[in-house]
Amino acid sequence: MRGTAVFFDPHPPVGAALAVDSGSVGPVFSEVVDLRDHVEVMSDDDTLVLGPDLADDEAFEVAHFTRAHRPGVEVILVRHEITTPLLQEALRARMSAVIDHRDSLQLRTELRRSLNRSPGPDQPLPEKAGTRRGRVLTVFAAKGGSGKTVLAVNLAATLADRGHRRVCVVDLDLAFGDVAIAMQLFPAHTIADAVPLGGDIDSSAVAAILTQHSAGLSAIVAPTEPGTAESISPKLIAHLLDVLRDEFDYVVVDTPPAFDDQVLAALDVSDLITLIVTPDVPALKTLKITVETLIELGYPRDRLRLVLNRSDSRVGISHAEVEKTAVMPLAGQIPSSRDVPASVNRGVPIVQDDPRHPVSQAIAQFAQDEVIGVGAQRRPRRRRFLR
Ligand SMILES: Nc1ncnc2c1ncn2[C@@H]1O[C@H](COP(=O)(O)OP(=O)(O)O)[C@@H](O)[C@H]1O
Ligand SMILES: [Mg+2]
Missing domain, CATH: 3.40.50.2300 (Response regulator)
Known part of the structure; x- marks a missing residue:
């Protein structure tokens, strides 16, 4: 000791x-x-x-x-x-x-x-991912309460697979981020600690602001002080994600429900942008505008994926309707379950707590189909909806 x-x-x-x-x-x-x-x-x-x-x-x-x-x-x-x-x-x-x-x-x-902890910033990073650069996966919805944080945290935990892969969750919901709560983390540092470093962020600086969750899974959490969000520039985010790519197999980014400059900085470097939507009319309307905006901003359509959350809710909106609104097929469907908010409150990702739960299996399936099973060569997309 x-x-x-x-x-x-x-x-x-x-x-x-x-x-x-x-x-x-x-x-x-x-x-x-x-x-x-x-x-x-x-x-x-x-x-x-x-x-x-x-x-x-x-x-x-x-x-x-x-x-x-x-x-x-x-x-x-x-x-x-x-x-x-x-x-x-x-x-x-x-x-x-x-x-x-x-x-x-x-x-x-x-x-x-x-x-027994080692003091200061020389905490060892988990072993390097090798020479291959990791992939940045961003989860986005312009509407709050869609399930972004639930998907981001559980996707990261699934991908980490009890230490088989190295995954980092980055909470870009800078004002109201709740990744730390959903993972029951008690971070000594937050993303705000990267601000004074400016362009000097390297792997050891990143190691100092990481919070370790479980085997293979780390996080960079949102600032805890109110009003810090503005100090985190889009440039800093781009730089941070670039360094994280060298250290992790996957970097999963959770976002706020807004197209702000920080989110755009993450979307710019994302290999995959997962849009998550719930089956209700306001959410569909927001989804439609979101897809149109992303396409207008020049994000390639083949980087977008659509996941329907609470997919079993019988609310009179068909899956076909969701696909038609987004002009894109569904890549994943997550059922509704009371066990989801319960897992958030306990601070244990449901995929870790109960891997056989239908919600866990849905997220694991999405990870397998769209992330793990897809190498450098991406599968050709179904062309049904492409303009
Ligand atoms: N599939 C689901 N079944 C039941 N509750 C869910 C499901 N997905 C998310 N929730 C709950 O909905 C709320 C919003 O989810 P959250 O991930 O925080 O959304 P966002 O990050 O998009 O604002 C949380 O209370 C969460 O527990
Ligand atoms: Mg959230």
Whole structure:
């Protein structure tokens, strides 16, 4: 172990029990003033574990204080109850994990990882993809709630195939990105950390802003501070994606529901643009305008794919109608299931949690048909709808 674990809980026996449960021998504090004094002398390799009885707002205050004085120290939060707003706040405070107070195994695992981490930006990248450059796959819909994030995260997890391929998800929904939530990530860095580097982004700079999810799967998450989105220029995005192509087999880009300059920068370098749509009239209208705009902007039609989400909804819109609106055949169909929002709330991609689920199989089929099964030589498209 490189660092020491430091524990805090306002109730001394609870703090002591935390230390015992986590198999650690670090100091235990119960007064915030004492902890603050101690933070000042902590080393960058150390980890701070905040116990379940410390109130949420005080815990976030301690996390911000720690970040300001000892930015290298990771903070792990133990809670009686974990809610989505709490996770979001923890993300903003750059905590490295939120753990249920009953889950001492997770606390142990998280502490072991944290105390053994290598400091600073020289985190090793997973092994290189070889000389072949990776492909950029962007998921887009100009309408919110279409299922972009669900498809992006699950497509990435399917492609990673438990470490057989190297995949990175990039969250370009810069203002409201929720990839971190959908993958239950606690990133130490976000895409905003690439801004000061300007044109100097290389593979080691990229390694420093990546968050590792599971074998083969990493992410670059959206900024957590409001108002940061504008500082991320289209040029930076193009450059970042170019570097990521060298490091990963696939780079999956999630997008906001808008044709902004940052999205266009990603679309420009995308090998595949997957448009996702739900079977409702407003979504179809938006899809029609989207396809027309993309064609007008000069994106080749053979780079576009169409996926129908909630494809089994009986709402009086036929698949033929969707294909006719987009002037393009359906390349994938994802059924509706309550298990999808449940998986998002749990922060585990459904393809990892339940690979046999119809939603997982639909996404795996799309990946197989349109991404994995397609080499450098692309299959000829069905010409039925081509103008
Ligand atoms: N196939 C599906 N079945 C049921 N719910 C879904 C499905 N796809 C997406 N959802 C839910 O719809 C909402 C919007 O999905 P999301 O991926 O966040 O859309 P977007 O990123 O396009 O705004 C989420 O709550 C998600 O859980
Ligand atoms: Mg989204």
